Amino acid sequence: MSLIVQKFGGTSVGTVERIQAVARKVAGFRDQGHDIVVAVSAMSGETNRLIALANEMQERPDPRELDVLVSTGEQVTIALLSMALKNLGYDARSYTGGQVRIVTDSAHTKARIKEIDDQNIRADLKAGRVVVVAGFQGVDESNNITTLGRGGSDTTGVALAAALGADECQIYTDVDGVYTTDPRVVPAATRLEQITFEEMLEMASLGSKVLQIRAVEFAGKYKVPLRVLSTFEEGPGTLITLDEESSEMEQPVVSGIAFNRDEAKVSVLGVPDAPGVAAKILSAVGDANIEIDVIVQNISSDHKTNDLTFTVNRTELAKAKTIVEKIAAELNAKSVETDDKITKVSVVGVGMRSHAGVASKMFKTLAAENINIQMISTSEIKISVIIDERYLELAVRSLHTAFDLDNTAEA
Numbered sequence: 001m002s003l004i005v006q007k008f009g010g011t012s013v014g015t016v017e018r019i020q021a022v023a024r025k026v027a028g029f030r031d032q033g034h035d036i037v038v039a040v041s042a043m044s045g046e047t048n049r050l051i052a053l054a055n056e057m058q059e060r061p062d063p064r065e066l067d068v069l070v071s072t073g074e075q076v077t078i079a080l081l082s083m084a085l086k087n088l089g090y091d092a093r094s095y096t097g098g099q100v101r102i103v104t105d106s107a108h109t110k111a112r113i114k115e116i117d118d119q120n121i122r123a124d125l126k127a128g129r130v131v132v133v134a135g136f137q138g139v140d141e142s143n144n145i146t147t148l149g150r151g152g153s154d155t156t157g158v159a160l161a162a163a164l165g166a167d168e169c170q171i172y173t174d175v176d177g178v179y180t181t182d183p184r185v186v187p188a189a190t191r192l193e194q195i196t197f198e199e200m201l202e203m204a205s206l207g208s209k210v211l212q213i214r215a216v217e218f219a220g221k222y223k224v225p226l227r228v229l230s231t232f233e234e235g236p237g238t239l240i241t242l243d244e245e246s247s248e249m250e251q252p253v254v255s256g257i258a259f260n261r262d263e264a265k266v267s268v269l270g271v272p273d274a275p276g277v278a279a280k281i282l283s284a285v286g287d288a289n290i291e292i293d294v295i296v297q298n299i300s301s302d303h304k305t306n307d308l309t310f311t312v313n314r315t316e317l318a319k320a321k322t323i324v325e326k327i328a329a330e331l332n333a334k335s336v337e338t339d340d341k342i343t344k345v346s347v348v349g350v351g352m353r354s355h356a357g358v359a360s361k362m363f364k365t366l367a368a369e370n371i372n373i374q375m376i377s378t379s380e381i382k383i384s385v386i387i388d389e390r391y392l393e394l395a396v397r398s399l400h401t402a403f404d405l406d407n408t409a410e411a
Contacts, residue, residue: 002167003035003125007135007157010044011174012231013077022172022231023084026130030090035125037164039135039157040081042073063108067137067147071097074134074153082132092130095120097145102138102156104146107289111146112214113138113155116163133160151212158215162222169224170237171211176230177238178203178210180405181257185396188406194239195255197226202348202382203258216240253358254349254403257396263293263344263386264317265374266324267309270334273299278308281327288323290316294344294377294386305334309375311386314340342374343392346384347399359383365402371395 013019050070054061078094085092101117124131135153138146148155161169177191197220204213219226229237271277293311312320321338328336352358375386
């Protein structure tokens with residue numbers, strides 16, 4: 001008998017009929033003798049509906065109250081799924097994040113899990129119950145409801161698997177695995193039989209929507225076996241492995257092309273070329289809990305001023321601009337400029353470690369399509385570029401072909 005944690009996303013539980021289908025799938029695993037814990041998202045579209053209601057009340061909804069509101073979506077789903085399981089003859093019990101005691105920090109709308117009290121879950125499993133837990137949510141140490149940010153149900157599922165020492169964490173979604181890139185952009189994209197945690201971490205951080213980055217971090221840190229599967233069709237999905245040595249085949253140079261449409265750029269022009277200036281600007285943005293991505297600094301020819309450019313999530317642009325304009329005025333900077341019409345495209349692969357010329361090939365491919373590169377960021381297994389959003393699909397398709405991913409055969 002194995003302990004399996006299963007997570008079902010919003011499209012998987014989008015209707016009563018789909019919730020009933022999930023119940024049958026869970027029941028099938030229970031019939032095989034497995035202990036099952038299920039983490040679920042809100043029904044598809046529900047979180048957006050609740051956020052829209054909040055926006056009708058306040059231009060910038062209070063974060064604490066927003067968490068109270070949007071967390072109700074998952075509460076509906078856990079109750080309905082538990083009812084569906086009971087209707088099939090399986091004992092089930094639902095828990096909100098607060099009832100489990102998924103304890104988080106107090107960063108409303110993007111809280112991080114600190115610890116999980118697994119006592120109630122283990123007692124229910126011992127009693128033969130299926131445990132159904134609300135994803136995406138928890139409580140801080142003062143019992144305020146918190147949420148984990150978009151895709152947070154993935155993190156809930158993996159964190160539960162880690163806390164319980166599960167034999168496998170299965171992430172069920174509307175795709176049948178991890179692809180070389182988004183098939184909606186490149187129809188020739190193919191499913192990967194496996195991918196390393198390291199590659200998946202990069203793909204998630206670079207805009208791949210299959211898994212939330214913190215879910216991958218949890219899985220890698222606690223060595224949770226992780227598999228991405230489709231709710232709607234049978235198949236092996238994609239196994240996320242601990243390292244590239246687990247593959248018997250030679251690792252391809254590039255495993256996938258990731259992209260992020262949600263980028264925006266902030267440029268501070270003419271800041272003094274002095275120690276601590278960049279830190280003052282970037283620290284102020286970071287202190288506001290705004291994540292900074294790509295950073296580029298250029299020194300002017302007179303060596304007296306710099307231009308500092310960085311990217312943030314598009315939803316944080318207005319907030320970041322307000323903060324930066326205040327700091328820029330204090331520094332007597334020339335101006336602050338923003339651009340929300342950019343996108344980030346990245347090539348990812350652990351095989352890049354042992355193969356030279358990946359950057360050159362990437363840049364030549366984009367140049368051949370007359371796509372200008374605005375910013376560049378690299379790590380050991382990825383190269384990212386910021387380009388005009390108009391060229392996103394052209395760039396992704398061209399790079400997918402250039403790195404021979406169109407013809408990747410499934411093992």
